[in-house]
Amino acid sequence: MLQPILTEWDSLCSAAKSLCRSFVPRSSLDSFFEPRSVAVVGASSTPGKPGRTVIENLIANGFKGRILPVNPRGGKICGFPVSKTIEELPSGIQMGIVMLPAAQTPAAIQECAERGISSVVLAAGGFAEVDHAGEDLQAELKEVIRKTGVRVLGPNTAGHISTPDRFTSSFFPLGKIPNGPISYIAQTGNFTGAMMRSIMSGEHYGVARCIGLGNAVDIDEADVLEFLADDPKTKSIFIYLESLHRPQTFLKIARKVTRTKPVVMLKGGATEGGAKAAMSHTASLGSDDNVLDGALKQAGVVRIDEFTYLFTAAKAAAMMPIPAGNRVGFVSPSGAFIVHISDICHQRTDLVFSKIAAATQKRLEDISPPFINISNPVDVFPSATVNGMEFAWREAMTALLKDPNVDAVVAILILADELGEMKLDFILDLKRRFPEKPIYISFSGDENSNAAAKSFLEPKGVPTFPRIEDPFKVLDILVQCRKSLA
Amino acid sequence: MLQPILTEWDSLCSAAKSLCRSFVPRSSLDSFFEPRSVAVVGASSTPGKPGRTVIENLIANGFKGRILPVNPRGGKICGFPVSKTIEELPSGIQMGIVMLPAAQTPAAIQECAERGISSVVLAAGGFAEVDHAGEDLQAELKEVIRKTGVRVLGPNTAGHISTPDRFTSSFFPLGKIPNGPISYIAQTGNFTGAMMRSIMSGEHYGVARCIGLGNAVDIDEADVLEFLADDPKTKSIFIYLESLHRPQTFLKIARKVTRTKPVVMLKGGATEGGAKAAMSHTASLGSDDNVLDGALKQAGVVRIDEFTYLFTAAKAAAMMPIPAGNRVGFVSPSGAFIVHISDICHQRTDLVFSKIAAATQKRLEDISPPFINISNPVDVFPSATVNGMEFAWREAMTALLKDPNVDAVVAILILADELGEMKLDFILDLKRRFPEKPIYISFSGDENSNAAAKSFLEPKGVPTFPRIEDPFKVLDILVQCRKSLA
Numbered sequence: 001m002l003q004p005i006l007t008e009w010d011s012l013c014s015a016a017k018s019l020c021r022s023f024v025p026r027s028s029l030d031s032f033f034e035p036r037s038v039a040v041v042g043a044s045s046t047p048g049k050p051g052r053t054v055i056e057n058l059i060a061n062g063f064k065g066r067i068l069p070v071n072p073r074g075g076k077i078c079g080f081p082v083s084k085t086i087e088e089l090p091s092g093i094q095m096g097i098v099m100l101p102a103a104q105t106p107a108a109i110q111e112c113a114e115r116g117i118s119s120v121v122l123a124a125g126g127f128a129e130v131d132h133a134g135e136d137l138q139a140e141l142k143e144v145i146r147k148t149g150v151r152v153l154g155p156n157t158a159g160h161i162s163t164p165d166r167f168t169s170s171f172f173p174l175g176k177i178p179n180g181p182i183s184y185i186a187q188t189g190n191f192t193g194a195m196m197r198s199i200m201s202g203e204h205y206g207v208a209r210c211i212g213l214g215n216a217v218d219i220d221e222a223d224v225l226e227f228l229a230d231d232p233k234t235k236s237i238f239i240y241l242e243s244l245h246r247p248q249t250f251l252k253i254a255r256k257v258t259r260t261k262p263v264v265m266l267k268g269g270a271t272e273g274g275a276k277a278a279m280s281h282t283a284s285l286g287s288d289d290n291v292l293d294g295a296l297k298q299a300g301v302v303r304i305d306e307f308t309y310l311f312t313a314a315k316a317a318a319m320m321p322i323p324a325g326n327r328v329g330f331v332s333p334s335g336a337f338i339v340h341i342s343d344i345c346h347q348r349t350d351l352v353f354s355k356i357a358a359a360t361q362k363r364l365e366d367i368s369p370p371f372i373n374i375s376n377p378v379d380v381f382p383s384a385t386v387n388g389m390e391f392a393w394r395e396a397m398t399a400l401l402k403d404p405n406v407d408a409v410v411a412i413l414i415l416a417d418e419l420g421e422m423k424l425d426f427i428l429d430l431k432r433r434f435p436e437k438p439i440y441i442s443f444s445g446d447e448n449s450n451a452a453a454k455s456f457l458e459p460k461g462v463p464t465f466p467r468i469e470d471p472f473k474v475l476d477i478l479v480q481c482r483k484s485l486a
Numbered sequence: 487m488l489q490p491i492l493t494e495w496d497s498l499c500s501a502a503k504s505l506c507r508s509f510v511p512r513s514s515l516d517s518f519f520e521p522r523s524v525a526v527v528g529a530s531s532t533p534g535k536p537g538r539t540v541i542e543n544l545i546a547n548g549f550k551g552r553i554l555p556v557n558p559r560g561g562k563i564c565g566f567p568v569s570k571t572i573e574e575l576p577s578g579i580q581m582g583i584v585m586l587p588a589a590q591t592p593a594a595i596q597e598c599a600e601r602g603i604s605s606v607v608l609a610a611g612g613f614a615e616v617d618h619a620g621e622d623l624q625a626e627l628k629e630v631i632r633k634t635g636v637r638v639l640g641p642n643t644a645g646h647i648s649t650p651d652r653f654t655s656s657f658f659p660l661g662k663i664p665n666g667p668i669s670y671i672a673q674t675g676n677f678t679g680a681m682m683r684s685i686m687s688g689e690h691y692g693v694a695r696c697i698g699l700g701n702a703v704d705i706d707e708a709d710v711l712e713f714l715a716d717d718p719k720t721k722s723i724f725i726y727l728e729s730l731h732r733p734q735t736f737l738k739i740a741r742k743v744t745r746t747k748p749v750v751m752l753k754g755g756a757t758e759g760g761a762k763a764a765m766s767h768t769a770s771l772g773s774d775d776n777v778l779d780g781a782l783k784q785a786g787v788v789r790i791d792e793f794t795y796l797f798t799a800a801k802a803a804a805m806m807p808i809p810a811g812n813r814v815g816f817v818s819p820s821g822a823f824i825v826h827i828s829d830i831c832h833q834r835t836d837l838v839f840s841k842i843a844a845a846t847q848k849r850l851e852d853i854s855p856p857f858i859n860i861s862n863p864v865d866v867f868p869s870a871t872v873n874g875m876e877f878a879w880r881e882a883m884t885a886l887l888k889d890p891n892v893d894a895v896v897a898i899l900i901l902a903d904e905l906g907e908m909k910l911d912f913i914l915d916l917k918r919r920f921p922e923k924p925i926y927i928s929f930s931g932d933e934n935s936n937a938a939a940k941s942f943l944e945p946k947g948v949p950t951f952p953r954i955e956d957p958f959k960v961l962d963i964l965v966q967c968r969k970s971l972a
Contacts, residue, residue: 048906126857129821130857130858130859131857131859133857134857172904173902173904173905186822187822188820188821188822190820190822190930191822194819194820194900194902194930194931195930197902197904197931197932198930198931198932198933201931201932201933201934202933240822242822242825266826268822268825268826268829269825269829270829270833271828271829271832271833272832273828273829273831273832273839274825274826274828274829274832276828277821277824277825277828277863278821278825280821280859280865281821281822281824281825281865282821305829305830305833306830306955307823307826307953307954307955308953308954308955333680334674334676334680335615335674335763335764335766335767335768336672336673336674336676336677336726336728336754336767337793338763338767339728339754339755339760339763339764339767340752340754340760340793342757342759342760342762342763343754343755343756343757343759343760343791344791344792345759346757346758346759346760347756347757347791353759371612371616371617371619371620372616373616373617373766377763379766379767414680416659416680416683418658418659418683419659420534444676444680444681444684445680445683445684445687446683446684446687447684447687447688448687467793467794468793468794469792469793469794
């Protein structure tokens with residue numbers, strides 16, 4: 001039932017694109033992610049201007065290749081000699097970042113092609129997402145791309161990031177971007193701007209590749225997914241899309257890649273209101289949402305429904321193994337949390353609280369006061385009042401991690417200066433001892449203590465989730481991913 | 487259809503309780519919230535012990551009444567002379583906080599009654615929530631309560647809080663508790679412990695009354711709701727319950743109170759798994775969840791499904807007016823947020839993005855670059871690139887707040903040192919100018935800048951929500967509350 005609709009959709013959406021591609025051999029995306037040289041067309045010497053920030057970002061990330069600014073005024077920018085025109089550039093340059101106003105971009109692409117630059121990032125907005133004049137301009141752009149065979153990322157993107165190769169085309173002030181196993185594909189330019197700034201300042205995980213597709217006149221989500229599928233630096237893929245330009249191709253690639261890497265996707269424009277908003281954002285129309293939903297599921301892509309999960313689930317995937325199954329051990333400091341989380345897990349997730357082994361049961365009973373009925377989830381506070389907090393949490397978590405019936409352990413710590421310091425080194429020790437099982441930490445109590453625990457644990461690879469619901473929501477997302485992993 | 491089930495339930499659950507009450511006249515709850523004197527039975531001189539912490543909390547909150555510790559060793563605790571027995575206490579004491587082991591509590595209640603103390607907070611756990619011996623003890627406790635007429639809060643509670651009267655029976659180290667218009671009823675003792683610590687350290691709103699019901703052998707949610715209904719210090723009521731002891735009475739009171747005060751409730755034990763967990767937490771059995779769901783809706787109680795909303799929605803209710811309707815104006819720095827939030831609002835809330843008035847439309851067009859299609863939600867970034875960030879956000883928010891078609895305004899700020907400072911005083915000005923319309927703030931960008939903005943705005947009464955989904959979820963909860971308000 002799905003195939004005909006998708007086929008039709010695919011052919012409708014990408015007819016022009018496929019046509020173009022039949023004439024000119026296209027370069028692979030490799031040169032986007034590991035270029036040896038980059039021209040910045042529209043470079044600026046003025047601090048704060050995008051045409052300067054992009055160069056500062058390259059320097060901050062230690063880009064090893066050549067940086068060649070282009071600006072009619074000439075001179076030097078950030079110490080690099082400036083070419084006055086694209087024509088003046090030396091030959092052999094792989095990548096161009098074009099920071100010109102929209103109207104000048106078709107000509108710039110043409111000139112890049114003539115100078116042998118076959119990969120271009122196009123920053124400007126003002127195309128099909130704004131008005132009819134923009135639509136005409138976008139058509140002109142497509143025609144240049146067709147004729148020249150230049151590969152173009154954008155327009156209407158804040159650029160892309162490739163930390164293994166110390167490269168970025170982002171013109172948002174980022175500084176050094178942390179390297180890690182997560183790659184993002186986003187049909188909004190902003191993902192390599194304020195969003196990346198948010199990750200860098202609030203989280204402790206890093207990215208491999210991060211691509212803002214923008215209007216995707218040439219390079220689309222299927223192209224990028226194909227690149228990431230074979231990218232050894234990418235372990236998990238997180239996607240924000242407002243449309244699928246070539247759904248059938250995308251799903252075909254997805255079916256393959258989800259066997260080796262988790263692929264998690266938020267699809268904007270799932271509702272009529274959202275779709276209307278998407279039209280004026282990236283000039284894109286999503287396909288029928290129910291059809292898409294089923295097709296993504298079949299392809300092993302795990303669909304999420306909140307923007308925030310693009311970061312919380314990515315953190316977990318970056319720091320911990322993907323859980324082997326859905327059986328959770330839960331160490332809670334409060335009966336109310338057990339009641340509430342049981343409801344959440346039952347209503348909204350595939351998670352189950354494992355039936356624990358006899359040895360686990362015995363150990364949990366040993367560390368608890370005699371009058372307490374212990375099971376999983378473990379209400380650990382009675383044990384803490386008798387044995388101290390560190391002992392109680394450590395021994396309960398250890399017992400659950402040892403249990404062959406447990407795939408992952410979530411612990412809510414209760415931290416406050418007034419309760420005395422709780423040393424958390426034991427959690428790092430458990431991470432070392434049980435490398436196959438995810439350990440997620442949440443908190444109850446004093447915010448400053450929670451923040452300190454996050455700052456201690458996360459740089460050492462243990463993810464924390466300040467809200468008690470989050471570790472379970474995230475675990476559920478990754479349990480869904482597990483189902484398609486070979 | 488609902489009535490017979492609830493009637494039966496009510497009578498089954500509270501048969502014993504109703505019986506007891508027919509013999510002895512019961513004191514009102516007033517003495518729990520504004521006692522002029524309090525005996526602490528099981529007071530301790532050892533720092534860190536609950537029997538000392540409770541006295542330190544009373545001192546920290548500036549309790550104006552008498553504090554009378556009771557401990558067989560006598561002497562002084564925190565400067566107060568200690569009575570060796572309850573019998574030795576002077577007469578005329580209104581309230582007793584009993585911090586003894588479970589087995590000793592029935593006798594202590596008896597002695598309190600004999601000494602004329604008619605209101606008791608019972609801290610000990612170890613009753614029906616643990617085992618059969620505990621059930622027997624709880625039965626004994628009930629019998630003493632029946633015979634003496636003493637009103638008892640607990641057992642298995644961390645106490646209660648009454649900031650307008652500078653009183654608390656909490657034995658969790660809290661210090662001075664901030665005063666505010668929110669009251670909590672929670673069937674978990676911990677709400678006046680670690681949870682309150684979490685609010686105090688992470689949020690900028692205060693509470694009026696906060697009551698941990700624990701096992702609710704005597705005082706139950708209906709009693710407390712009745713007190714809060716007439717309490718001029720309580721503007722909004724937030725509830726966590728695992729069971730309704732007297733659903734019919736509770737719903738009858740709720741129907742009345744929801745006409746003047748928002749009542750928001752999380753019901754733990756909504757699923758089979760959760761209900762089983764509730765049994766071992768507070769020895770309580772919830773009624774059929776679907777029946778309850780309908781009955782709560784009829785009574786105007788807004789049911790939520792995440793623990794976190796007990797704090798995010800409370801913050802909004804404490805700082806801002808309840809929205810007059812569901813028409814939202816949204817100022818966004820990113821098209822992707824507009825797309826995603828449109829989906830969320832459409833799928834999960836009753837919110838609509840207002841069709842704005844012609845004057846609003848014109849003003850928004852005036853401040854935006856000519857090529858931009860402006861509507862609500864407002865993509866404000868194009869205006870910011872032309873006019874600067876402060877101007878763009880201020881004017882867009884002002885236009886929306888002025889619009890008679892807009893009931894509330896949500897703005898996502900984009901903050902980062904690298905983008906230059908954005909002065910936020912204009913938001914305080916808008917709060918003053920439009921006191922009838924809620925303004926909620928969220929963030930994109932640098933976490934440190936977001937935290938600084940939160941610290942600036944919230945103490946001045948503008949709530950912030952770091953996750954972009956939250957202001958909309960919270961607004962929807964309060965829009966539901968509005969429906970029953972007279």
